[in-house]
Amino acid sequence: MEISDEDLLLNYRDGDAGAFEQLYQRHKGGLYRYLLRKCGNASIAEELFQDVWMKLIAARERYVVKAKFTTYLYQIAHNHFIDYYRKQKSAGSGNRQNNDCELEEFAARRQDQPEQQAEIHEQAEILLHLIDALPEKQKEAFILKEESGMSVAEIAEVTGVNMETAKSRLRYAVNKLRHGLNDNG
Secondary structure, eight states: OOOOHHHHHHHHHTTOHHHHHHHHHHHHHHHHHHHHHHHOOHHHHHHHHHHHHHHHHHHGGGOOOSSOHHHHHHHHHHHHHHHHHHHHTOOSOOOOOOOHHHHHHHHHTSOOOHHHHHHHHHHHHHHHHHHHHSOHHHHHHHHHHHHHOOOHHHHHHHHTOOHHHHHHHHHHHHHHHHHHHHHHO
């Protein structure tokens, strides 16, 4: 039976360094992709990613289970992202850097013919551009749902809005992406 994320963080809080490593391995990919899609810049995403883990480490003594670990982690990430950009006095998410590496990883997961891999690569590129074109709050709701599997209630908690607002943002994002994919398909 797999140990829950919450129990791992409690174990880490109590001195089990291996528990932190398990948490890190479980959530590093999703957290990094969330930050990368939020800011669109790999070097900034890496800096924010490291800062979020450092904040988690620093806060471990105060950790009390009140919500799912992913809610806690992504709330730290969300708040740190906002703080970072407030300090930088930047209003937007910046321009997306060409993220061919991410697209290649997506395409490489499929063991299909080269023609199918090219089609998958093209569809993934279209989807990433459509995600980038979403209004910032809709994009965040969508990314939290897709990258971390958060529920609408958890998205609402992380972003500091009520559940209906989070549900609306997610619904609008999905509809815009669906229409965009249909228009390009």
